[in-house]
Amino acid sequence: MEFCPKCNGIVFPTKDGILKCNNCGYSNELKEEDIGKFEFSKKIEATEETVKNLGEDIDMRSTITETCPECGHDEAYYELKQTRSADEAPTRIFTCAKCKHTWRAYH
Template identity: 65%
Template sequence: MEFCPECGAMMLPNNGVLKCNKCGYSNELNDNAQYEVSKEINAEETVKYVEDIDMGEGVTEICPKCGHDKATYELKQTRSADEAPTRFFTCKKCKHKWREYD
């Protein structure tokens, strides 16, 4: 596997030339090297961002930004272990995030 010296993307073989699909840099193939591409994966199809995932029905909590009454939440231990965890809320309507402490 070879990587583009210009942008760092993976270079793929095409008609006797290694070519970068990102910036267009190309280099001739070495006669002794064997290159085989078995499957091309488009990373954009496999990546899920947290904002795109529906975290369920959520809880009744008023958003301080838009006033909507539904939010999802997660608990994280942000302080020492003998203190209560912090609740991080995300509004289901405007995606505003805020936190509450016990």
């Protein structure tokens, strides 16, 4: 795999023996010894199934039993963030699993 010296994008070989960057347009002729080194066997298009396999529809956040102040649902996602100085407890940030309302608790 070759990279563009101008923008660091990937350069692709063309049928005329030129390496071309699709980002910035940089091009360079292939050297005689490099012809045949570059090969693409199949172009793969992203499909809806591919996106789902990447995990976009699976929520991997931690859950806890916590009542939402907006809708009363009893399950929330949570995360801990250090919003104050290091010698103080972290802030717990909750997001309702049902209505997506966000609130915080300082404990």
